[in-house]
Every structure is written in C-alpha cells, then in structure tokens.
Amino acid sequence: MSVTMQEMINFHLTGRRGVDDTANGPGPDICPALLMPYRQLSELRYDFPLVLIDSPANPAFADSLTGICNRMLRDIAPEGNAGEQLRQHVLQLEKRMRELVIDGHDESLSQLWKRAEKSLLAECEEAEAELKRNSLATARFALKTDGVVVNCDAQLSSRLLQHAFRRTEASRTSQSVEKIESLIIRLRNILKVDDLKHSNSESPQTLKKNLGKRYKDSFDFDMMSELLDDATPQNRLPSQRRNRIQAALATLESQQFFVPATAARNKRGSGQYEFIVDDLSVALKAYDERLPQMAEVIRAISIAELECDNAYREEKHSSYFDLFSAQALAPEDLEVFPSYLICLHESELRALDIARLMEVVSSDLPMKILLQVSDALTHQSAQSFTAPGNAFVVQSTSSNLYRQSKAIKKGLEFNGPAVFSIFAPIEALTTETPAYLVAAAAMESRVFPAFSYDPGAGAGLADRFDISSNPKVASDWPHREFSYEDDELQMIVEDCAFTAADFAIIDEKYSEHFAFAPKETWSDDMLQVSDYLALTDVETIEKVPYLTAVDGDNVLRRFVVDDGLIRIVRRCRERWHALQELGGVNNSYASAALANVPVAEPVTEPAPVTKEAVAAPVETTVEVVDKAEAEETPEIASDDPYIDTPRCTTCDECTNRNDRMFAYDENKQAYIKDPDAGTFRQLVEAAEECQVAIIHPGKPRNTDEPGLDELIKRAEPFMA
Amino acid sequence: MTARATEILRRAGAEQHSLEDYAGCVPRWCTGCGDNAILAAVQKVCREEQLPLEKIVFVSGIGCSSRFPHYMGTYGFHGLHGRALPVAEGIKMRRPDLHVFVNTGDGDCCSIGAAHWVHATRYNMNMTVMMHDNNIYGLTKNQASPTSPMGTRSNTTPRGSVLEPFDPLQATLGFSNLSFVAQVPDWIPELLFQVIHEAHKHRGFSFIRILQRCPEFQANRWEPCMQDPASVRILTHENGVKLSPTLARAYKNNQEHDPSDLVEARRIVGTSEEIPVGIIYRNPDVPCYEDMRKPDRLYTPDHVKSGLEEELDKFTIWPRD
Structure with missing residues (x-):
C-alpha cells in the first residue's frame, strides 16, 4: 500500500x-x-422558468414556459418543413426569455416576450429580422397565457405558494362571496319595498322628481299621489323584523373576511383582513380574535336566508339566535371562511415556534404553513408533521414544485392544516452550480425526497403517502x-x-x-x-x-x-x-x-355440480318464497268484496259510481270503504267497468236484492 | 353554501306535506282517463320528496294533458300549443332552484312542438318531461295525432290514417346530448310512480313517454296490453326499475337492461314486439345547459345599470367639445 x-x-x-x-x-x-x-441551464429546455397564471379561467395556477411554447407551436406550426422556421424562431425566443430571467428580469410573460423579441431582432440583419418578426407576431397572437415569470430561486417557494394560495382561496370562497352579495341584494330589496309603502314615496314632490322635469306639467301630481296612496298596501314590515333585517344587512355589508366580487374586479378590497402572514403566533392570535366575528357573519347569513325565504319564525328562531356564539359554529360553517398562509423559514424557528407548529398540525385549524428550508442535509423531515395524522403535508424541493402543483393545490384546498416544506438553496452559500440544479440534486440524492401525505386519501398509510415523484423509488x-x-x-x-x-x-x-x-x-x-x-x-x-x-x-x-x-x-x-x-x-x-407463507397446497378440483345438488336448494328457495308470499298476502274471505288497491290507476270510475262505497286512500288509490253503502249491482258494474279489473265483488250481502242470479253470474270472472 | 343553522331551523320548522297539499282544482278529465293516474303518481312523487310547494312549477302546452298545472296546488304555466318546453327552459334558466315539470301530449310534443323537443333534449336542462301519449287529439274531440296507429278513424282521417305512427322513443334516442329516456304505461301505478320518481331525481332532461288510456276516443287501444301482462316487457336494473314481489308475480315478462347502454336501448326500442317499459337510457354525466351558461358573476343592480349605460352610450350623440 x-x-x-x-x-x-x-x-x-x-x-x-x-x-x-x-x-x-x-x-x-x-x-x-x-x-x-x-450545467449550462439556459441551453436546456426544462420546467423553469414558471409563469404564475392570473386568469381564474385557467384551472392551473402555474405553467412552465417550455410547456406554453410547446402547446403554442402544436397549435400554430404546421408539421414538417412548413412549420420548421416558425418553430426555430419561437424556440430562439424561448431561450432568450430564459436567459433574461436568469439575468434577473422579473416581469410578466407579455413584457418579457417583448423584451426578448426586441433583443433577438436587434442581433439580426434586416431580411432575417423581418422573417423573425412575422413568425413571432403569429406566435404572440396565439399566446393565451400571461402572468409573472419566476425562476427557480430562493424566493420561488414563497412567491408560488402565495400566488397559489390567493388563487385557491378566491375560488374556494367565491361561493361565500356570491352568497353574501346575493343576500345583501335581497335584504335591501325587502327594505326597499317596505320603504316604497311609506307615504313619502308617493308624495307629490317625490312623484314629480321621479318622473322628471319634462313631464312636470303633464300630470296632476297631487291627484296621482292621492290615487297611489289609496292603492298601496298598508301592511308595513313589523318594526322587529325590520330591525332584524337591518342588523343582518349591516353585518354582511361590514364583514371583513370576504372581498366582494365587484370590489375584487375593481382592484379594491381595502379594509379586508390579511390572511398571509410570516408569524405563526400572529396568525393564531388573529384567528382567535376573529372567531366571534365569524359567528356574527354566520348568524347574519342564517337570519338573512330565513328572512329571504320568509321562513323566519320569531317564536322559534329568535331565542336560538340570541344564544348563537362562536361555540355554535360547526366545522362546515368554519370551512367557508378563508384560510391563513404562514410563511416561515426553518432556520429562524425557535423552540416555541416549533411547539406551536406541532400544535397547529394536531388541530383542525385552517392554517397553511410554508416552511422554507435552506439547509437540506440538516433539516427536520416534514415526515414528523404527518404523525398526528390530520394535516396535509407536502415535502418538495423548489426544482420539483411545478411537478408537485397538483399536491400543492390539494393541500391548499384541504379543510384543515397543511404544511409545505420546501427546500430552496440560498444562492450565496452555494458554488457556481445554479440553484435549480442544487435543488434537483437534493431530491435526486434522497437528501430531500419529495412526498405528499393526504389524510383523506385512504385508510392505509400507503394510500396517503405518495412518493412517486422521486426518481427510481424502489x-x-x-x-x-x-x-x-x-x-x-x-x-x-x-x-x-x-x-x-x-x-x-x-x-x-x-x-x-x-x-x-x-x-x-x-x-x-x-x-x-x-x-x-x-x-x-x-x-x-x-x-x-x-x-x-x-x-x-x-x-x-x-x-x-x-x-x-x-x-x-x-x-x-x-x-x-x-x-x-x-x-x-x-x-x-x-x-x-x-417469508412466512407456507408453500401453497395443490388446488383441489371443486366437486362436480350434480342435478341433485342444485335441486335441493331450489326447492328450499321456492318453499321460502311461497311461505313469504303467504305471509305477505292478507287473508280475505272470498265472500267479502275487495279491491286490489296497489294496482288502482285512480281513474275515478268507481268513486264516481258510488263515493260512499268506493273511496281513495292516502295514496289516492281506491278501496272499498263501506260494502253496505251500495248495492251488489253497483259492485258488479264497477268491476266490469274497471279498466284494470281489480274490483272483486264477492258475494251479495243483501239476499233480497232483485236480479241476483244474473249478477252472481256476471261477478264470476272477477272472483279469482 | 347555506349556513348549518339555517338548515337545522328550516328542518325543525318544516311542515309535512300530504297528498292533498299538492292537489289543485278538481280534475275535469273524463272518467277512466289515464291522466288521473299520472296526476296521482306525480302528487305522490312530490309528497315522497316533500318538495316545497312554492318551489314547483308545472308547465304545459295545449291538450288534455296540458290541463295538468290546474290540478296541482303549485305554480304552473298553461302555455301555447307545442311551446311548453321553451317556457320551461326559460323558467329553469332564470330560476334553477325550482323543480320544473312539463306535461305535454303526443300532438303537443311530437307535432307542433317537435322542434322544441329536439333542442330541449340537446340543451339537457334539469326538468322532468311527461309526454302523455294517448295516440289522439282528445281535447279537440278526436283527430289523428302523429302517434295514432295506422288505420285510426278520426275526424281528420275518416277512412283511417294512412301513415305509420311516429315512434317518440326511437326519435328521442337519436337526439344529441341525450340524458334520460323512459317509457311507462299509466295502468301500472307502482311502475308509473317509480319511473317519474327516478326521472325527477335524475339531474338533466328526463323524458318519459307515458302510454295513456283515452276511454273516449281510443277506448280499445291499450285494452289487450292491460288484459295480458306478458305484452309488457319490464326492463329492470339496479340503476333502473326494480320490481316489488307483488309486481313481479303479476308481470313475469322481465328483462335485465343496463340503462347506460345506448346501443342496447336503441335495439330494444327498435325491435321489441312487446312494449318495453322502464328506464331505457340514463346518462347522469351529460352537462346541463343551465350550469354551462351560469353567469360568472352576480347580477347586482350596479352591474345591470353599468351594462345598460354601456349599451345605451353606444347610441348617444355626444356634443362636440
């Protein structure tokens, strides 16, 4: 050696x-x-940069630039040589946009497109520039997506999660927003109608004002006022009901949980609560403080719903609503309110924060926690957050966020806590390797494997855990x-x-x-x-x-x-x-x-099915059915008249003949109410006229009735 | 979204509706008319579902069947000949919260209103459509309708009708966007109730052809079928009609038919010698037009006003500066 x-x-x-x-x-x-x-990322086509999609019409909250370009080219570039030039030009533009993003340009896709196009055309000679300009104009026309373009950097997880959270919450709470707006309109309408009944609304001055100056000499407004006053209903809303409606309306109008759709479209919405914070204790405090107001909103919604349907019963409902408080809120009531997004850095967490974090994941609170991890080798695995079993957990590297977008969406939509543990390297601490590659290497090397844990995905852990986005999982x-x-x-x-x-x-x-x-x-x-x-x-x-x-x-x-x-x-x-x-x-x-499974015994052939073997159970079944039928069918004496009521088609034939003898039951089907309320002749004739032949006349009850012999003969076909 | 408290209080204060609550005027149909049976079955469906009276609308065209809305203690619209479906569509579009029922006859639906029927099927709006098919114009006293059997002698065909009758089932099974098709005779009450009930529960355009007796002008039309239960083939399935033991004893001619199988549905309707009854086709996945065209925003007074202003401004002549 x-x-x-x-x-x-x-x-x-x-x-x-x-x-x-x-x-x-x-x-x-x-x-x-x-x-x-x-190593040379700008030369490659991969998931990044991402476009954070603004349009609510698009169900995805993010799309990759490469994906957008691919789909666009599929739509607009003819196959084969005819579309080759267009494809080349768009791919060159895509590469330039990627370079600009890597250089730090942070803007929307449409702005980035313009910048990249300008830069690309500036490098070409006039003839080539003209060709490119035409190709890119065609492509730009086909561009249906817009939104901020983001690269895989240290801020990605925070930007992406915040964007996805806003999109998800807007969609999730849209029903509540619409409900509140609709209730406000309906409550206002109730009050408006009541106001119109007020005599002031029919005063000559008001009428003159409403009709406008042009007709001021055409009408006798004093007379019109008198006529209208006589014609208008005088039943005003009881003052208690009016006060109740006004109070509910005031609560709904002043609530700060939901941004009204009109305000959102007009980019207003100031005065609304903030639901994205960077401190867990702030979120928990806000939740606790807002709980009584949440109860007030639910109470107002409930009162408004009952009032709008004219279903509010003071004697029954008022005492209930007097006692209604946060304690009465059911989980389904809480689900309609916005969730909270808390953006945390693992390196900044103190022991108290970690304890609070575990408390949240063990609860049912609607807290979505983004845990940004910058040191993959020493991080605490997000697996620990799955222990309580009721939190949705996603662990991923920033490079894999686009691939995990479905799990992220599901986690944000989940009714309960969710933790998103995302590794994103701090660029200053790494070598010359791009942040995307560092993050990708963390996942590839099992240092920071990706997984999602969905508590609602099934009873078994294997159903709930999904590790499929890791390479070579076996x-x-x-x-x-x-x-x-x-x-x-x-x-x-x-x-x-x-x-x-x-x-x-x-x-x-x-x-x-x-x-x-x-x-x-x-x-x-x-x-x-x-x-x-x-x-x-x-x-x-x-x-x-x-x-x-x-x-x-x-x-x-x-x-x-x-x-x-x-x-x-x-x-x-x-x-x-x-x-x-x-x-x-x-x-x-x-x-x-x-390993403990014994060697399987050779499978024995099932005994051949013999006629005898089959016959025996069938006999038993028939016997059972017959017995059951015998139990079901009520015994009727053949002498008494009866109607096979379930088969009655409600045609009125028999009831029109004698409504004291024949009547309808609670299902509007005929039965014999009183066989002595008519003659045997009426019974026989009703049986003959009944289109579905369900009247059975029985035997005559009055033996002195004339023509009985003939009637008994006519009744015979209906005696079965 | 409804507050949980509202649901609890509504349920606690809800009145139980009886069959009488759903009854309107006294029916003026002929004694023995199958419409009476349909009315009873529909009232039973309403009672079974405990539908709030103020949330039900019956819409009809013209004909014996179209007197239906008068006999229900609910909202109703007795409209123009053949125009029941467009009215019902308008109601459903504006008030999707209402339970919309349509009563139309063979003349009303298959003749003057046929075009509306084709497109109403295609629109697939959530409503229950009952076509009372008595094979004759009864209200106007005996004229041949599109479904009258060949040879029907009537005021308009005194020597007997010469055309093969129109088959509403074969026609409807060929329309686009089909969602629910059933056929049921009015003289088997249990089946009639079950089919109308299933049609009402189905979300989409539920079309039921009801074979209806007319004792005045087609007195013998269904007589053989009523006397011979074997002439009726009941299509059963776990997603369709289920026979009670009582009904199974009387009607032994049954066939298992999966209502999701459109090809088999067409084969049964086109080739069966007996009358197929039950749910012939059902596809709950066809989207409803009212859902597709639901406005993406609430029509607030401000929104309506600004829209009107915008439209009117297009015609305004602005003074020169």
Missing part, C-alpha cells in the same frame, strides 16, 4: 488532511459527474450511466449512483468532508460511495469511498469522502427507507409475512 493511500485512509477516518499531504478540498467549480451535462439511490473519454480518447461508460455525497460536494459548507485524490493514487481500494455503503464494517477496512466529479475544465476528478459525511449519507438512506415503507415500497411487514 502506498503512503498516499494511507493518507487518504487517514483523511477518511479522521476527516483531517495532513499538514504536507497533497489532498485538497473541492473548488467552487466542482460538479458531481452526473450533473455535469446540465432503489436506494438512482443509478445513471456516466460516459467520459480516457487518456487514450476512448469512451468509458460507468454506472454511477447519485448519493447524498454528490449533493454535499456542491455545497461549500461540506467541502471539508472531501479530499482530492490525484490520478496516480487511484486504486482498487477506492470504491464509489454507493459500493462502499454496501459493504460490511469488516469489508471496509483498508478501503476508502470516493466520489467522481468534474472540474471547470471538464476534467474528471475523484474526491475521497470522510467518515463523518458517510454517516450523514447513511442517515439519508435510512430516512429514505422509512419513507419508502410508508409509501408502500419494500414494506418490512409485508416482506416478513411473505
């Missing part, structure tokens, strides 16, 4: 480089090998092929795993955990981190783990990883295993149960 190898083992075990050894830490231009092809680490040229310019292809160590090398904070291994020291005792982690403790003796990276000159480098970082990597893997199990992958209970 060479001395240099010993130094590397020393570094690996102690985490300290020797005084005169050759090992150095990674520089700012170092990039994990598998990330190298993605593996410890995602493996990819990495190809490079060796000294002889031959292509080498290696299978590389992307581990937590790959993520750590990007962050300068963890550079001390790496030591550069010059090429001359490379040997078989150096193992890739993933291979090293697969060994037992004994097998790792005399071995060192390394990481493959590429420097700013695209030269392949190896870095030895110290044991401290290896422990962190192991912890990430264990956390990932726990998450896998919750998400239904590699379930340890299922594996144990499967």
Whole structure:
C-alpha cells in the first residue's frame, strides 16, 4: 500500500488532511459527474422558468414556459418543413426569455416576450429580422397565457405558494362571496319595498322628481299621489323584523373576511383582513380574535336566508339566535371562511415556534404553513408533521414544485392544516452550480425526497403517502450511466449512483468532508460511495469511498469522502427507507409475512355440480318464497268484496259510481270503504267497468236484492 | 353554501306535506282517463320528496294533458300549443332552484312542438318531461295525432290514417346530448310512480313517454296490453326499475337492461314486439345547459345599470367639445 493511500485512509477516518499531504478540498467549480451535462441551464429546455397564471379561467395556477411554447407551436406550426422556421424562431425566443430571467428580469410573460423579441431582432440583419418578426407576431397572437415569470430561486417557494394560495382561496370562497352579495341584494330589496309603502314615496314632490322635469306639467301630481296612496298596501314590515333585517344587512355589508366580487374586479378590497402572514403566533392570535366575528357573519347569513325565504319564525328562531356564539359554529360553517398562509423559514424557528407548529398540525385549524428550508442535509423531515395524522403535508424541493402543483393545490384546498416544506438553496452559500440544479440534486440524492401525505386519501398509510415523484423509488439511490473519454480518447461508460455525497460536494459548507485524490493514487481500494455503503464494517477496512466529479475544465476528478459525511449519507438512506415503507415500497411487514407463507397446497378440483345438488336448494328457495308470499298476502274471505288497491290507476270510475262505497286512500288509490253503502249491482258494474279489473265483488250481502242470479253470474270472472 | 343553522331551523320548522297539499282544482278529465293516474303518481312523487310547494312549477302546452298545472296546488304555466318546453327552459334558466315539470301530449310534443323537443333534449336542462301519449287529439274531440296507429278513424282521417305512427322513443334516442329516456304505461301505478320518481331525481332532461288510456276516443287501444301482462316487457336494473314481489308475480315478462347502454336501448326500442317499459337510457354525466351558461358573476343592480349605460352610450350623440 502506498503512503498516499494511507493518507487518504487517514483523511477518511479522521476527516483531517495532513499538514504536507497533497489532498485538497473541492473548488467552487466542482460538479458531481452526473450533473455535469446540465450545467449550462439556459441551453436546456426544462420546467423553469414558471409563469404564475392570473386568469381564474385557467384551472392551473402555474405553467412552465417550455410547456406554453410547446402547446403554442402544436397549435400554430404546421408539421414538417412548413412549420420548421416558425418553430426555430419561437424556440430562439424561448431561450432568450430564459436567459433574461436568469439575468434577473422579473416581469410578466407579455413584457418579457417583448423584451426578448426586441433583443433577438436587434442581433439580426434586416431580411432575417423581418422573417423573425412575422413568425413571432403569429406566435404572440396565439399566446393565451400571461402572468409573472419566476425562476427557480430562493424566493420561488414563497412567491408560488402565495400566488397559489390567493388563487385557491378566491375560488374556494367565491361561493361565500356570491352568497353574501346575493343576500345583501335581497335584504335591501325587502327594505326597499317596505320603504316604497311609506307615504313619502308617493308624495307629490317625490312623484314629480321621479318622473322628471319634462313631464312636470303633464300630470296632476297631487291627484296621482292621492290615487297611489289609496292603492298601496298598508301592511308595513313589523318594526322587529325590520330591525332584524337591518342588523343582518349591516353585518354582511361590514364583514371583513370576504372581498366582494365587484370590489375584487375593481382592484379594491381595502379594509379586508390579511390572511398571509410570516408569524405563526400572529396568525393564531388573529384567528382567535376573529372567531366571534365569524359567528356574527354566520348568524347574519342564517337570519338573512330565513328572512329571504320568509321562513323566519320569531317564536322559534329568535331565542336560538340570541344564544348563537362562536361555540355554535360547526366545522362546515368554519370551512367557508378563508384560510391563513404562514410563511416561515426553518432556520429562524425557535423552540416555541416549533411547539406551536406541532400544535397547529394536531388541530383542525385552517392554517397553511410554508416552511422554507435552506439547509437540506440538516433539516427536520416534514415526515414528523404527518404523525398526528390530520394535516396535509407536502415535502418538495423548489426544482420539483411545478411537478408537485397538483399536491400543492390539494393541500391548499384541504379543510384543515397543511404544511409545505420546501427546500430552496440560498444562492450565496452555494458554488457556481445554479440553484435549480442544487435543488434537483437534493431530491435526486434522497437528501430531500419529495412526498405528499393526504389524510383523506385512504385508510392505509400507503394510500396517503405518495412518493412517486422521486426518481427510481424502489432503489436506494438512482443509478445513471456516466460516459467520459480516457487518456487514450476512448469512451468509458460507468454506472454511477447519485448519493447524498454528490449533493454535499456542491455545497461549500461540506467541502471539508472531501479530499482530492490525484490520478496516480487511484486504486482498487477506492470504491464509489454507493459500493462502499454496501459493504460490511469488516469489508471496509483498508478501503476508502470516493466520489467522481468534474472540474471547470471538464476534467474528471475523484474526491475521497470522510467518515463523518458517510454517516450523514447513511442517515439519508435510512430516512429514505422509512419513507419508502410508508409509501408502500419494500414494506418490512409485508416482506416478513411473505417469508412466512407456507408453500401453497395443490388446488383441489371443486366437486362436480350434480342435478341433485342444485335441486335441493331450489326447492328450499321456492318453499321460502311461497311461505313469504303467504305471509305477505292478507287473508280475505272470498265472500267479502275487495279491491286490489296497489294496482288502482285512480281513474275515478268507481268513486264516481258510488263515493260512499268506493273511496281513495292516502295514496289516492281506491278501496272499498263501506260494502253496505251500495248495492251488489253497483259492485258488479264497477268491476266490469274497471279498466284494470281489480274490483272483486264477492258475494251479495243483501239476499233480497232483485236480479241476483244474473249478477252472481256476471261477478264470476272477477272472483279469482 | 347555506349556513348549518339555517338548515337545522328550516328542518325543525318544516311542515309535512300530504297528498292533498299538492292537489289543485278538481280534475275535469273524463272518467277512466289515464291522466288521473299520472296526476296521482306525480302528487305522490312530490309528497315522497316533500318538495316545497312554492318551489314547483308545472308547465304545459295545449291538450288534455296540458290541463295538468290546474290540478296541482303549485305554480304552473298553461302555455301555447307545442311551446311548453321553451317556457320551461326559460323558467329553469332564470330560476334553477325550482323543480320544473312539463306535461305535454303526443300532438303537443311530437307535432307542433317537435322542434322544441329536439333542442330541449340537446340543451339537457334539469326538468322532468311527461309526454302523455294517448295516440289522439282528445281535447279537440278526436283527430289523428302523429302517434295514432295506422288505420285510426278520426275526424281528420275518416277512412283511417294512412301513415305509420311516429315512434317518440326511437326519435328521442337519436337526439344529441341525450340524458334520460323512459317509457311507462299509466295502468301500472307502482311502475308509473317509480319511473317519474327516478326521472325527477335524475339531474338533466328526463323524458318519459307515458302510454295513456283515452276511454273516449281510443277506448280499445291499450285494452289487450292491460288484459295480458306478458305484452309488457319490464326492463329492470339496479340503476333502473326494480320490481316489488307483488309486481313481479303479476308481470313475469322481465328483462335485465343496463340503462347506460345506448346501443342496447336503441335495439330494444327498435325491435321489441312487446312494449318495453322502464328506464331505457340514463346518462347522469351529460352537462346541463343551465350550469354551462351560469353567469360568472352576480347580477347586482350596479352591474345591470353599468351594462345598460354601456349599451345605451353606444347610441348617444355626444356634443362636440
């Protein structure tokens, strides 16, 4: 073993480089090998930048610039060569817009488009510029989406969540807003009608004013006033009802929870409560303080609804409403009010804040909490917020937010608390690697895996946990092929795993955990981190783990990883295993149960179905049915007349013949009310006339009735 | 959205409606007329659902059947010949909270009002349409209608009608945006109630052809069917009509039919020798026109006023500056 190898083992075990050894830490231009092809982001088409969509008509709250351009080109560019030029020009513009966003331009898509178009055309000669101008004008005409364009930076999670929250809340509370506006109009109308009954409304002066100056000489307003006064109903609203309506109206008009739709359209809405805050205690205090007002609003809505339907009963309802307070609010009442969005930074949380946070996720409060994480390796996993079981939880990196937009929307719509734990690197602390790549690396390396937990998604944890947006969910680490040229310019292809160590090398904070291994020291005792982690403790003796990276000159480098970082990597893997199990992958209970399953017995053929075997139960069934029928059918003496009432078609034939003998029951179907209230002849004739033949005359009750022999004969067909 | 307290108080103070509450004037239909059976079934449906009287509207055109609104103790609109459906659509559009029922006859619906029927089906507004099909113009005293059997002698066809009768079921199963089609005779009360009840519960345009007896002008039309239960084939399904043990004993000619199967529905209606009755087709997923055209904003007085001002301003001649 060479001395240099010993130094590397020393570094690996102690985490300290020797005084005169050759090992150095990674520089700012170092990039994990598998990330190298993605370094120049502006050259790539990917999810970012995002457009935060303003239009409520679009159900999505964000769309990717790439997606917008793709759909637009599908619509406007003909297939094949005919559309190639248009496609090229739009893609050039998309690239320019991406560059401008990376340079820090923060504006709407339409403004960005104009800026990018101007910049692009300025670089072309006149003839080419003309062609591009035409193509881009066509494309701009087809652009249906607008909104602020945002990049994947440290502010993304806050901007995106706030935007999504406003959109979701506007949609969620729109029914309440409409309801309140509609009730206000209806209550005003009730009062207006009552006012019109007031004699002042029919005074000559008021009438003259209402008809306008032009007709002032055409009418006798004194006479008109007299006539109207006589014709107008005098029943005014009782003063108690009027006061009640006015009070409910005043509450609805002055409520500060909902922005009226008209005010929202006119960009008004001042005086409304703020529901986005950056302090949990402020949100909790506001919620508590506003609770009595919420009860007042619900009380006013309920009174207004009853009053508008003329269903308010003073004797029954007033005492109830007198006692109505916040205690009487039901969960469905609270659901109509806006939720709160609290934007927090994990690094700024104090112990008290964490306790409050756990209190909120254990409650049913409508609090949506954005937890912005900037140090992925030391963060507290959002998994802990799933423990109480009633909070919606989303964990994601900023790079994955667009992919998680459905889960985010669901979390914001969820009736109860929701936590969104989002990792977004602080750019100043990272190396030259773009923020998007750092965030993507955090998810890829299992340092900050993405998941969502939906308490309403099912009874089992595997139904509630969704880890599907992570790469290669069944593996410890995602493996990819990495190809490079060796000294002889031959292509080498290696299978590389992307581990937590790959993520750590990007962050300068963890550079001390790496030591550069010059090429001359490379040997078989150096193992890739993933291979090293697969060994037992004994097998790792005399071995060192390394990481493959590429420097700013695209030269392949190896870095030895110290044991401290290896422990962190192991912890990430264990956390990932726990998450896998919750998400239904590699379930340890299922594996144990499967191992204990005895070898299956050969399946025995079912006994052949014989006629005898079938006949027996059928006989029993028939018997049972017959018995049931016998129980259902009431016994009727054949001598008494009766009607098969359920089959009566309400045709009035029999009731018109003798309404004392025949009558309708509560279902408006005929029955024999009194067989002695008429003659046997009437019974027989009614039976003959009944179109559905359901009247059974029975036997004559009066044996002295004339013509009985003939009537009995006529009654025979109806005796069955 | 309704406050929970409102619902509780409404329920606590709600009156229980009996069959009599839904009755209006005394019917003046002929004794033995099938319309009486339809009226009784409809009143029972209203009682079953405890529909508030002030939230029900019956709309009709002209004909015997169209006297229906007079006999219900609810709101009603006895309209023009063939024009029941446009009126009902207008009501539903403006007041989607109302339960809208339409009573129309074979002449009213299949002749003068046929165009409205086609488009009302396509619009699929949530209402229950009962076509009382007695195969004759009864109110005007015996003229052949589109559904009169060939050879019907009437005042307009004294030597017997020469055309094959029009089949309303085959026609309606060919219309676009179809949502609910059923056929039921008026002389099986349990079935009649069940079909009208299901039609009312269905959200969409529920069209029921009711085979109706006319003792005056088509006295023998349905007589054979009434005497022979086997001539009626009852279509049963868990999503359609379900037979009670009593009915199953009397009507043994049953067939399991999935109402969501449009192809099978067309086959049954087009080829069956017996009269198929029950729910023939049902698709609850067809969107309702009133939902699609629901205004995206509340029509507040300010909004209406500003809209009118804007329109009128287009015709204003502004003085020169």
